[in-house]
Amino acid sequence: MEYSLEEVMETVQMTLYHNFDIRTVTLGINLKDCINSDLDIFKKNVYERVSGYGKKLITEASKLEDKYGIPIINKRISVTPVALIIEACVEPDAPVQIAKVLDIASKDVGIDFIGGYGALVQKGMTRADERLIDSLPEMLSSTERVCAFLNVASTVSGMNMDAVIRLGKTLKEISSRTENGIGCAKFVVFANAPEDNPFMAGAFHGVGEPDFSLNIGISGPGVVRSVVEKNKDCNLTELSEVIKRTTFKITRAGELIGRELASNLGVPFGIVDISLASTNKVGDSVAGIVEMMGVEKMGAPGSTAALALLIDAVKKGGAMASGNVGGLSGTFIPVSEDSCMNEAVRVGALSIEKLEALTAVCSVGLDMIAIPGDTQASTISAIIADELSIGVVNNKTTGVRLIPVPGKKAGDYVNFGGLLGETYVMEISAFSSKDFILRGGRMPSPITSMRN
Amino acid sequence: MYMTKDLVFITVIGKDQKGIIANISNAVFKHNINIEDLNQKIMGGYFVMTMLADTTDSGITISQLKEELSQIEARMGLKIQVQHENIFKAMHRV
Numbered sequence: 001m002e003y004s005l006e007e008v009m010e011t012v013q014m015t016l017y018h019n020f021d022i023r024t025v026t027l028g029i030n031l032k033d034c035i036n037s038d039l040d041i042f043k044k045n046v047y048e049r050v051s052g053y054g055k056k057l058i059t060e061a062s063k064l065e066d067k068y069g070i071p072i073i074n075k076r077i078s079v080t081p082v083a084l085i086i087e088a089c090v091e092p093d094a095p096v097q098i099a100k101v102l103d104i105a106s107k108d109v110g111i112d113f114i115g116g117y118g119a120l121v122q123k124g125m126t127r128a129d130e131r132l133i134d135s136l137p138e139m140l141s142s143t144e145r146v147c148a149f150l151n152v153a154s155t156v157s158g159m160n161m162d163a164v165i166r167l168g169k170t171l172k173e174i175s176s177r178t179e180n181g182i183g184c185a186k187f188v189v190f191a192n193a194p195e196d197n198p199f200m201a202g203a204f205h206g207v208g209e210p211d212f213s214l215n216i217g218i219s220g221p222g223v224v225r226s227v228v229e230k231n232k233d234c235n236l237t238e239l240s241e242v243i244k245r246t247t248f249k250i251t252r253a254g255e256l257i258g259r260e261l262a263s264n265l266g267v268p269f270g271i272v273d274i275s276l277a278s279t280n281k282v283g284d285s286v287a288g289i290v291e292m293m294g295v296e297k298m299g300a301p302g303s304t305a306a307l308a309l310l311i312d313a314v315k316k317g318g319a320m321a322s323g324n325v326g327g328l329s330g331t332f333i334p335v336s337e338d339s340c341m342n343e344a345v346r347v348g349a350l351s352i353e354k355l356e357a358l359t360a361v362c363s364v365g366l367d368m369i370a371i372p373g374d375t376q377a378s379t380i381s382a383i384i385a386d387e388l389s390i391g392v393v394n395n396k397t398t399g400v401r402l403i404p405v406p407g408k409k410a411g412d413y414v415n416f417g418g419l420l421g422e423t424y425v426m427e428i429s430a431f432s433s434k435d436f437i438l439r440g441g442r443m444p445s446p447i448t449s450m451r452n
Numbered sequence: 453m454y455m456t457k458d459l460v461f462i463t464v465i466g467k468d469q470k471g472i473i474a475n476i477s478n479a480v481f482k483h484n485i486n487i488e489d490l491n492q493k494i495m496g497g498y499f500v501m502t503m504l505a506d507t508t509d510s511g512i513t514i515s516q517l518k519e520e521l522s523q524i525e526a527r528m529g530l531k532i533q534v535q536h537e538n539i540f541k542a543m544h545r546v
Contacts, residue, residue, distance in 0.1 A: 252543050
């Protein structure tokens with residue numbers, strides 16, 4: 001036989017017992033050619049484009065699930081940043097009207113989330129950008145499936161602090177208008193946002209992308225955890241090697257499915273995002289891998305080193321397996337969506353400061369963190385500024401998805417439901433940086449950005 | 453000349469018992485599927501089997517074949533997977 005029984009069973013067991021799946025296939029769709037000065041025609045164009053391709057995506061992805069026996073958990077769509085396509089619309093509520101069309105089109109064909117309601121404002125805001133930012137509370141409380149993003153900083157442009165000031169207030173308003181502040185779970189603030197990220201809530205179809213692009217996010221914390229478990233006694237050099245080999249295999253599977261799906265849809269294949277993404281399923285946790293490596297609880301001293309080793313091995317295996325690694329390709333440690341992360345918060349092993357430290361190494365941001373509802377807007381802005389500075393200075397992507405939960409204080413339990421999970425509200429420093437944050441302006445780009 | 457074949461792996465995990473291979477072979481034969489290779493052993497106390505089958509002449513889809521085998525799966529208390537060969541090639545061969 002061309003394959004040994006052990007090889008075949010390794011693949012089979014990954015899906016049967018270790019939650020190996022394709023986490024998301026995300027079709028990026030250009031909407032610039034849907035623009036029309038008549039808003040009704042514009043909306044009709046958007047509806048037809050999104051629902052037509054959404055339907056095809058779901059049908060073709062399901063066929064491949066059957067063919068390869070590997071579940072594709074999410075089938076999603078990302079679109080051109082909405083602030084760009086509403087520039088010419090005079091109607092004050094044009095952004096929300098477009099969002100509602102995206103919402104209905106997604107619902108009609110069974111797409112659970114659609115990303116791209118956002119703007120790139122790292123250097124400054126156009127009038128359309130401002131309208132879009134102002135509309136975020138309304139949009140996030142009146143639609144179900146539309147995800148929003150804002151890129152407010154980059155290594156080459158620095159950080160738009162005027163936008164950051166605004167976001168502290170915006171997040172509080174979104175939170176007050178949605179149950180448990182859940183609207184904030186559909187909104188990410190970025191530094192160096194990638195244009196081809198397939199993962200929600202921050203996915204959008206960047207301006208450098210073609211008309212369509214099929215991006216795929218593989219996942220396998222469970223698979224990696226199981227190889228770490230099987231290699232209890234090996235040293236860290238050897239451990240890195242076994243993680244690398246496993247990631248190579250799962251990335252190859254992702255690449256195969258991504259390419260075939262793109263070809264069946266008749267669109268170009270974009271990238272494979274090799275990020276390890278947790279779910280709340282038992283054993284499908286990134287923090288669980290770190291703990292299996294020998295760190296008692298995520299957040300304990302050693303966690304940063306362990307996570308650094310883990311993602312380095314993942315990147316090396318992934319880069320060998322695919323020539324198209326892109327998107328975020330880092331570690332996702334969303335607190336509410338990862339059962340071991342939650343437990344670490346509950347027992348006091350993990351603080352927001354440690355989470356920030358992890359992002360300096362490999363994590364892609366402060367993700368799905370519940371904070372007290374009475375946190376000052378300027379403090380929220382300051383947390384965003386801290387996190388994004390790490391991205392700006394280190395030339396990497398960082399994102400922030402904070403959820404101020406109305407009426408809750410540090411230590412309280414909150415359940416967001418479904419995929420978004422449950423968590424404990426984290427403690428935030430009681431000291432203020434208001435006078436610093438409210439200075440506003442633009443933080444200049446770091447000297448390291450001058451590379452020419 | 454290289455001919456493209458539609459090869460699938462049928463894998464079985466479960467408690468060892470009489471008739472596993474007989475039942476599965478019968479089901480695939482009924483649909484004009486050719487068995488190219490077959491391997492089985494006891495791993496960690498469980499019976500495991502991998503069957504490489506050529507579905508080129510059969511016209512049956514993978515989901516139809518799964519449906520067919522799910523009856524044996526239920527009757528004999530086994531776990532049966534059907535996956536196209538390409539996934540194994542991608543994961544285990546450079």
